Amino acid sequence: MGDKVITTEGLTKKFGDFTAVDNITFDVEKGEIFGFLGANGAGKTTAMRMLCGLSIPSGGKATVAGYDVYRQTEKIKENIGYMSQKFSLYEDLTVIENINFFGGIYKIPSNLIKKKSDEVIEKLGLQPHAKKLVGSIPLGWKQKLAFSVAILHEPGLVFLDEPTGGVDPVARRQFWDLIYEAAERGITVFITTHYMDEAEYCDRISIMVDGRIDALGSPTALKKQFSSDNMDEVFYRLARGAKRTE
Amino acid sequence: MTIWMRCFTGLQEVQKEQSDKLQDMKQFLAFIKKEFVHVIRDRRTLLILFGMPIMQILIFGFALSNEIKNSKIIIVDKADDVASRELISKIDASKYFEVSNERISESEIEPAFQKGKLKIVMVIPAQFNLDLHHSGVSQIQLIADASDPNTANLLVNYVSAIVKDYQSEISVPGIIPYRILPETRMLYNPQLKSAHNFVPGVMALVLMLVCVMMTAITIVREKETGTMEVLLVSPLRPWLVMVAKAVPYLVLSWVNVTTILILSVTVLNLPFNGSLLLLFAESTLFIITCLTLGIFISIMTNSQQVAMLISLMGMLLPTLLFSGFMFPLENMPEVLQWISNIIPARWYYVIVKDIMIKGLGFASLYKETLALVVITLFFFIISIKTFKQRLA
Incomplete structure (x- = not known):
């Protein structure tokens, strides 16, 4: 039990008559890379917001990092990292200033921020850009930096909301190297994506359709279950049945 | 022995609490530092922020005047x-x-x-x-x-x-037996200078513009770029985000008040009869009122353009019309006079005028001060309620 980072049971969110997330139940194990898939409007973002403590569920149970999503949202926020779909660093701040700022709001002691900031810059090879504004460095680098900043405070779990949107395949590959490295250090990765090749990189994936989780398992198991050769086909079969459109 | 142990653990708890507070403080300071960097990096806005009060004082002081000369x-x-x-x-x-x-x-x-x-x-x-x-x-x-x-x-x-x-x-005295010669004294402003009227007005206008519009825009910008989401997921308390975003504008506004006062005393030869401390205290209250309004607007909107439009149409225009510095309130229909009561600048205008020109103390200004406090609290409470609703 102690190895489960996320547990949900019948988690539901309603906005008036509309049920955005419909009775979902799943667990995420420690150190796992968990892919959270679904077409636009399937309810991924709403589910993720509840798990991050941004939105209170309408029904069901859920714990994140051992804390309750109804009553302990503050504790949850201290123990997770988050990188959003939209770019989540400040473009008018330099690389170092961004690291210092996020280190500061996650209450990392100043001497440790300095050490970590040096480490991150060295690992990403950002030395020549360290004092440049983030707005002026290439997108691939920005996203790697955003990820490094999201796990700067060593959270047990990191949420990545479509982190690789708009970058080239090489940069995406490099980004995944960072994800694997984090997972090896024991950080659980919860990731949403629209790229099916990325889905194959995950340990396990869930596919949401119309607010429900219609498929859950390892990529190999899912391909077998839906007797398909690749994830594209699995996703297409499930998503075709969706009644909701954007 | 056990007592010592208890004392020791008690001490440790106190220390832990203190270091928690220290960490909270550091977290808040890191945020404010970032906000100042935003303001300083944005040269164009900075120019507007500091240039505007100077320009307005000079324009109103020399170009626009109610006096007619030559x-x-x-x-x-x-x-x-x-x-x-x-x-x-x-x-x-x-x-x-x-x-x-x-x-x-x-x-x-x-x-x-x-x-x-x-x-x-x-x-x-x-x-x-x-x-x-x-x-x-x-x-x-x-x-x-x-x-x-x-x-x-x-x-x-x-x-x-x-x-x-x-x-x-x-006229030779004695020829006209009865003569009444009215001797008029124009109190507080013997030369009937229009500067007495507009300096307090400009102060209200500048503070309104800086605090309401800039605060609203800066918060909405975080929503637009997506960084607000990241901040809300962080352990920062949401209301702290709002407060930290408002702090730099409080400081900037103090600078602006000082600039306007120095200019009006040195360039426009305006008297300063009242207490400087009282004026700054009242100005701070008005600044907080404006910041609250700015935060309120930022909660209601999601785009910088809309925030700007609401600030300009909803705040600036009524300030110009109803504060009494361009159009005398006494001449307005009763309904409009009533409306003017909910315009914060109307009260601030009277406060500045009374302190600067008439040299009055707090005792004569409590009504205006109370009005500002009430308006501020009203928007503060609405802001918190709406903010919580939006989050849920």
Whole structure:
């Protein structure tokens, strides 16, 4: 039990008559890379917001990092990292200033921020850009930096909301190297994506359709279950049945 | 032994609590530091922030003025005698008028007005001196261009005052047994300078603009770029995000208040009769009112353009119309006067005027202060309620 980072049971969110997330139940194990898939409007973002403590569920149970999503949202926020779909660093701040700022709001002691900031810059090879504004460095680098900043405070779990949107395949590959490295250090990765090749990189994936989780398992198991050769086909079969459109 | 242990653990807890507080403080400071960097990096906004008050004071001080100086006056002098010449030279000597050399007949008066520029004409009848000294009564005619009624009124008043002055100079005491000479004193602003009126107005306007619009825009910008989401997921308390975003504008506004005060005392020669400390305290209250309004707008909107539009139309326009510094509130219909009560700048305007010009203390300003406090609390509570709703 102690190895489960996320547990949900019948988690539901309603906005008036509309049920955005419909009775979902799943667990995420420690150190796992968990892919959270679904077409636009399937309810991924709403589910993720509840798990991050941004939105209170309408029904069901859920714990994140051992804390309750109804009553302990503050504790949850201290123990997770988050990188959003939209770019989540400040473009008018330099690389170092961004690291210092996020280190500061996650209450990392100043001497440790300095050490970590040096480490991150060295690992990403950002030395020549360290004092440049983030707005002026290439997108691939920005996203790697955003990820490094999201796990700067060593959270047990990191949420990545479509982190690789708009970058080239090489940069995406490099980004995944960072994800694997984090997972090896024991950080659980919860990731949403629209790229099916990325889905194959995950340990396990869930596919949401119309607010429900219609498929859950390892990529190999899912391909077998839906007797398909690749994830594209699995996703297409499930998503075709969706009644909701954007 | 156990007591010592307990003391020790107690001490540890206190220490832990203190270090928690310290960490919270550091977290807050890191945020404020970031906000200052945002403001400083944005050169264009910075220029507006600091340039605007200076520009406004100078524009209102020198270009826009309610006083009329060196206005052109044509005199149709049909008398051309001792008295008329004395009167004309008296008018010419005043700083309000410059007597034109043009000689025109009565029939040319209207064409002269139509050419523009000319605002007033005085006609002195023939035998002005004779009438004045023999019958004791003489008439002069003043013709003014009333297409601008305020100016016309003012000019006629100026001439009347000069004529009255002349009249009392030439009258020999004893001949007219009963005379009432009203002696007017214009309190607080003896020279009737319009600066007394607009400096407090400009202060209200600048603070409104800086605090409401800039705060609203800066918060909405975080929503637009997506960084707000990241901040909300962080352990920062949501209301702290709002407060931290408002702090730099509080500091900037203090700088602006200081600049305006220095300019108005040195360049515009305005008096400063009241307590500087009280003025800063009241200004801080008004700044907080504006910041609350800015935060309120930012919660209601999701785009920078909308935030800007609401700030301009919803805040700036009413400030101009209803604060009383451009249009006297006393002349407005009762409904509008009632509406003006909910405009924060209206109260601040009175406060600044009373402190700076009249030198009044807090005892006479508690009503205005209370009004500001009530408005602030109202928007503060609404903001918190809406903010919580949006989050859930």
